[in-house]
Each structure stands twice: as structure tokens, then as C-alpha cells.
Amino acid sequence: MAGLELLSDQGFRIDGRRPNELRKIQCRLGVFKQSDGSAYIEQGNTKVLAAVYGPHEVRGSRSKMLHDKVLVNCQYSMATFSTGERKKRPRGDRKSTEMTMHLKQTFDAVILTSLYPRSQIDIYVEVLQSDGGNYCASVNAATLALIDAGIPLKDYVCACSAGFVNDTSIVDISYLEESGGGPELIVATLPKSEQIVFLEMNSRLHEDNLSKVLDVASKGCKDIYEILDRAVREHVSKVSHSLATTD
Amino acid sequence: MTDIIYSEAEKTYILHGIQENYREDGRGCEDYRHMEIETGVVSNTTGSARVRLANTDLLVGIKAELGSPSPDNPNCGCIEFFVDCSANATPQFEGRGGEELATEISNVLTRAYSNSTSLDLKSLCIIPKQQCWILYIDVLFLECGGNLFDAASVGVKAALFNTKIPNVTVNQDEDDMEIELSDDPFDVQRIDIKSAPCIVTLSKIGHHHVVDASQKEEACCLARLMMGVTADSTITALKKEGWGSLNPESIFEMMESGKNVGKVLNASLLSLLEDEEKGSKRKTVGFLK
Amino acid sequence: MPVDSKRICGPEITKNPYNFLINGNEKGELIINGKRRDGRKPDQARPLFLRPGLISQAKGSAYIEQNHTKVICAVYGPREVIRKEDFSMKGQITCEFKFATFSCKKKRGHQQDSEEKDYSVQLLEALEPAVQLDKFPKSQVNLYLTVLQNDGSALAASITCASLALAHAGIEMFDLVVGSSVRIHGNEILVDPCEEEEFHSNTNIGVDEGGVVLGLMPSINQISALTSKGELNFDTTSQAVKTCIQNCQKVYPVLQNCLVNSLKEKD
């Protein structure tokens, strides 16, 4: 490993986590009023806001309209101050475009698209602060926002990343661990049905270790699912409670 | 502005209310809506602030970077404004949809700060003609509920207050200069915001004018006057905006109330920021409230 | 930022020779013995030359000259809105303000920079209230302004020039718009500042240094544009606005005369 020791001999990571420990996740649904659904998630120092609009009429050119299912439209953008070095543009660069595409593919797979033919659902993701795992946080935030908007989903989508250092798989890697050059595996799963909707791996990893890392990442997704699920239930009970009291 | 279409009846309702100094949400003509400010919300910036004014929501992040000063002004640092309207606010802002509004806001901010008294840019200079701090002030709109200009200026001022630029020591060799950055988080340079302006937007609705127009009121407004007002009630910028025109008397009236409102706004903002600083043990909540 | 790929650009980094002037940025006093450096009194505007209709292929055009500030404006339309996104049922005006590359001390780029874009918006806002937009629904009028030489007060001159061109084009207007600018320098208000008198944000220190630009529709007594720069006391600002209004009213008859004469000449 170059310079930095990502995993100490005692088995702790740079930020003091154990290999299979997620960062602290805090989230909130219904941050904004104007959007149909919105959510905010903090995974350690990665902070993401997501807003969902729709389903509504297809905007812009009608040629985009799909006659048998809803058009899922995503936009991923990063605040110019979100990264360590200032970004020149919040979106439109290659990485953001790629991320936009990945988000679209992910949510195309989980939204019950056939329910809203000839319509459009917008998912806008805004990264306010980035410290690794941007895709994962974006997916998790967007899932919560979709739930807040009341859009029918097959299941939650939870995404989690994992790395592999010193023969140990580490889950939910931070920016520092991402930039170490080691392998990075990103997976988005449907936790209940244990299906994978998105899987990406960078850098080199021995075939034998793949399943180990994947297991760790899938486990991470399930853990995230527990947290998200709790947040959703809390939110719903709070909302229904306030509804009950206003009546 | 984000488009809202209202019926004539609705507009008349708002108009009549304003005539009676009673607005649709119960405010008087010179009252602001509820505002929440929190500083230091984004940890990897030099300074940041979040402002929520009713349902206008924005985040300001300031990043200080080292650069070379402009040749016109070799002894000063620079500030650069950048505004981004997130599509989170409204789908119209998707892609480049919010760009026009964003440029407009950043132009007004630049105008309000384009004088040598608002900020001490000299203090941002490290080596004259060679090195200086460039403050990138980035405003990110997350929700639009009217009066974006005022909210942005309040956010900028709060973020500047929060800005902590690491102290720099210059070691001079024969002809080589070396810059050393302090990594002690408390060995920092603060920015004096005492004379920084806030923008007050006065919207002319019917024969009267209001401050802090909501989105609905903005839809009824033909022309507005934006003023950069400092705590000493000097004016750092004026800009008439919108497709209507104003007669001279009403401009003077608007300037008068802008001056008064701006003074109060600046004073309460400063006291709020100082209070927050004192009780800085309070946990930052950000969007998790 | 789109890059200009059509032209061969000069070296990427060039320096403006004026930066090397020994007293480059300290220009000394603006007023000596109650006179400005070009010999004018503080409240004296420069002589004005106006001429409508010199660009023959345009629907309307106008040229304005205030000593060394020279602006030309062309008006086209009302024509169809090409871009679908710009569509609106009401009439529209577009403004494109450009400093000719050679017009200023500093070389200007071929593409609009942010200052020019800002001026375009200000011009548009100054003219929009004056034009009867409902007379050309679904269509737009395009204005192109080029500053041929900039010796201060370019925006004010452009406002006057543009309204003259619109009138020449026969676009129906509520009133002509007259532009005027002043420089505030301590207690003094300098009308129609030239380039060296103009306010620059970086060099001037202290309160009550700044500039005000105003657009007035004199006949119906409406202000269509008002911008200021620099930190000013409240009373100074109102005084400056009043001075601008007075100055606009002085220029207004000149504008009217010029249009009347041009019509007479034609017949």
C-alpha cells in the first residue's frame, strides 16, 4: 500500500472503524415542500439531497415519451464546494453524466414503471459534500425520496461499496480508502429479494476474493436497509400522527 | 423566476391586501418571513452557511484557494461568485435551465460587493503581484420560495463570517518565496463582515412596495428595486429589475424603506451570527431537523 | 464556457501595457479648481451627436456620439422566434451588447464576456417597459449594440441609442428612453463621466465613490432602469438619481428633434 496504512495491525481503519462497520448514517424524509418527495442522507461525511417530481406529463420533446411505461429521468449534480478541490461545474462533466446514467438504470429496475405509461418521473440528486460512496449515498437518498413521493417500488434499493485491503474486505469505503488505488466494488441490491440491480468494480481483484467482497457489500446493503426502513417507518408514523391530531 | 400562473382574482386579492398593509401570510409590508441560519454546515469548505427563508432554501460554500492576483489589483485578493440553481428546487432548472437566473443573482451579488469597502480584500493578499487568496463563493439553491436575492446575500454574509482561512507565513530566501500554510485549525484568519452588504429587494405591487416578496407576490410584481445595504445604511448597489417601470417618487420611497429595512436586517444578522459563534457547542443539524 | 474555435487567437497570456504605467492606477484628482480634467464643469455633459438610420439593411438603426464614446445600434424584426424554448405569446425583445474588440483600452474578446452580458440584460430591462410588446405577439425584435469606442458612459449612451433605433424602426413605444450616468466622487457629482472618471470597483477607496446609471421615459415620467455601483450614502444616492433625471430631461428634446428632423429630411 502506498504511504497510507488503510488497515492497522489491530484491524482498525483510518477513521477508526472496523472492516465490517458502516459509517454513521443519518437521514430524513420530506425535507422540502415543493417537491413531491425529498430526502436527505448523511453517510459519514458524504451528504446527499434527493428530490423527486412526478409522475407528470413528459417535459420537453414528446419523442422521449414511452408508450408502455414511465420515463425515469435523473440528474446527478455535485455542489461546486462539495469536493476537496473546488469543482468548476456542478454537472455536465463526464463523471456526472455517467453517474446520471447509472442512477437511471438502477431506478428503472425498481420503480413499477408500467403503472404510469406516457409519464415521467424526475429524480434529482444533489451531492452537498462528498467523502466517498457518492453513488451509494445518492441511491439511498433517492430511494427515500421516491418512498416519500409515494411512488410504487418493488423494494427498497440500497447501495453499498466495499474494498479489499490486506486480505480483508472493508465495507462502505471513504474517499481516502477509495483513492488508495485498491479495488472498489459498488453494488445496489434489493435487500428483500436479494437481487442485484447494479454492480460495478474498479481496479484489480483476484477472482477468489470477489465473492468475499461482494458478500461484505451485500451485507452492507442489508444493514443500510435496516436503517432506511427504520427512518421510513418513523417518518410515516410521525406524519400519520400529525395527521390524526389535526383532524 | 420560476413560473407560477395565477388568476386575476388571486392577484387582485394579494394587491388589495398589500394596500391595507396586510399580506397573504399576515405580514406587514416591511416584514421578513421566518429565517433560519446555520453556519459551518459543510465541513470541507473554508466557510459555509445554510439559510432557510420560509421555503427558500440555500447553501453557501466558500472555498479559499491560492492564486495570482489580477494585474489591475496586485495588492488585493479576489472574490468570485458562482450561483447554481439545483434541479431539486424545480424541474425547470434541470440541465442548464437555471443558468439565466443564476447569472442574474451572481451579477447582483458581484455588484453589491464590487467596492473596496465591503470586504477588506487587501487582507487576502499574501505576496503582492504573486500570491493571494481567491475566495470562491458558491451559492446553491435547493428550494425556491421567493426572494432569492436577499436570501443569497444573507447566506453569503453568514458564510463569510464563518470563513476561516489558514494563516500563511512567507519565508523569503534570496529570490525565492516560500509559502507555509498553518495546519492548526485555530491559527486562522477571519473575515470582517461588519461593512458587508445585504441585499434588500423591494417589489412594487400596485401602488405599494413590499420587502421579502413570496413567490406569489413576485408573480404580481411588475418591477422591483434591489439594493445592497450595509449596516451603516450606505448603499453599495442599486438595480431596478423587471419589465415594468417606476416613477421617480416611488423610487425614492423604496430607497428609503430599503435603507431602514436593510439596517435592521444587517444588525439582526450580525447579532445572530455572534450568538451562534458564542454557543458554538451546539450541534449542527443541517438538513436533519 | 464555449471556446472560440473560428478565429486564430493570439498568445494565451498577454499583458495590458497600461498596467505598467508608473502611476497606472492612481490617476490624481478628478476635479481641479471646480473644473474636470477635460475642462468641463461637474454638471456639464459632453456634446451629443445623434443620427438615426445609417444601417440600410436593418429595420431601424441609430448612432450616438458623445465625444469619444461612440455607439451604433441596429434593430431587426419583428421576426419569428426561432428557438422553441424562447417561445412566449407576448412579444419579446432581445439585446446583444458588445464592445468592439478595439473599443477599450483593454482588448476585448470576440465573444461576449460577463460584463457585456450584464449590460445586455440591463439594456433589455431599460427598454422593455417602453415598448408595446402586445403589438407583436409570438415574435421578437432583435437589437444589436456595438460600442465602437468607449470613453465612459457607454451603457447610458447605448440606452439612448437603442431607443432612437427602435423609434426609427417604427416599433411602437410608450415613450423614448433616455439614458444618463453620473460618477459620484465625494461631494461632487460628475455628469456623463468619461473613461478616466468612471468608477472602477477596485481602485477607489472609501464611501461615496461610485456611479449611477439611469434610464428615464421623460414624457410619462417613469424610470425604466436604475443601477448603481460603489458604496454610497443614502442622500448622495438620491441626489445622484435626481441629477440623472435632470440630465435625461435635458437630452430628451435633442432626441425628439433628431427624430423629427430625420423624418423631414426624408420627405
Add this chain to the structure above:
Amino acid sequence: MATSTICVPGQRILRTDDDHISGNGTYTRNGYIYSTLVGYVFTQTNDDGKTIVEVRSSKTQNVVPSEDDIVTARVTNVNARFCKCSILSIGKTKLQEPFRGTLRKEDVRATEKDKVEMYKCFRPGDIIAAQVLSLGDAQSYLLSTSENELGVVIATSETGGTMVPISWCKMQCTKTLSEEFRKVAKVQPQFIEYSS
């Protein structure tokens, strides 16, 4: 009645009262009639004895298509449902730049609308007289030819010869004598006056 008074935009012409009405090129504000153009002031007395004040500019008037205007247009594109045209002049005024117009199948003629076949009514290149039905959408103005006086005025045959009308739905080439289908306009004398 013409006067030699010259007006410029924003110039107060006179007070409005019961006898004076503001006409073209003027507007009323706070009880006065103002001019909106550079031009001469004209006054006209209408039927009920009121005087209309107008300002007429010497320039060709700025016109944009508005409802019920008779326009001359060139057909640029024909398909089964509609044809696209570019509007060349409005009434007597020739446009400097064309406006886009659309003529839908159901607006071609007043009767038997469902039997209209676009290809038997118009061909690209035809010059038609049409009426503006509505301002239409972002793309174009909506035109109509559902009157006897409206329809194809000038057309060329497949071989390129000029054609003359032989019935309300047919034209004949002067060179080859071949017949082609068109929605022919029964051109009124006043239209001929226009083109001269």
C-alpha cells in the same frame, strides 16, 4: 384629413375627450393621447361623429400575423394531415422575413372536410392565399383556406410550366396541357391589385 404635425414616441398629442379616440400608432394614458411612433398625425372622423387620432409612420408598418389577416404564403411541405407554409406577406405588406404557418387538412375547405386529400390540394412551391385562423402554437401560425376566395393562386406543373385554373379543384399546365388537382382560389380583383 392630414396635418403636417410630426410626432415622436411618447409625445402628448391632445387630451382625450368624448370626441377624440386614440387610433393606430397612439395610446391613452392619464387622459391624454400619446404617440407611439415617429410620423405624421392624421385625424379621421368616423361614422358616429367622433374623431380618431392616428399616427402614421412613413416606414412600412411593422406587421406580424394576427387573427383573420389574409396572408400570402408559399407551401413548403405537404403530408397527409397538414401542409407547412412560409408566410410571405400579410395583406398588402410584404414581410422582410417569413413566418411559419401550418394549414391543417380540416381547414382546407368548408364542406366535405373529411374527404380532403392533401396531395390533391397543395404541392410544395404553390403560392396560396389564406386566412390566419389563430396564432397557433410555438411552431407556427394556423392558416385556413376554407373559403372560395382562398387557396392556390400560383402553381407550376410537374414539368415546370405555369398552370391556370380550369375548375375549383383543377389546374392545367399551359405547356403540356396536363391537369393537376389543386384547391384553387377564386381570385378576387382586390387581390390582383395587391400583387401589382
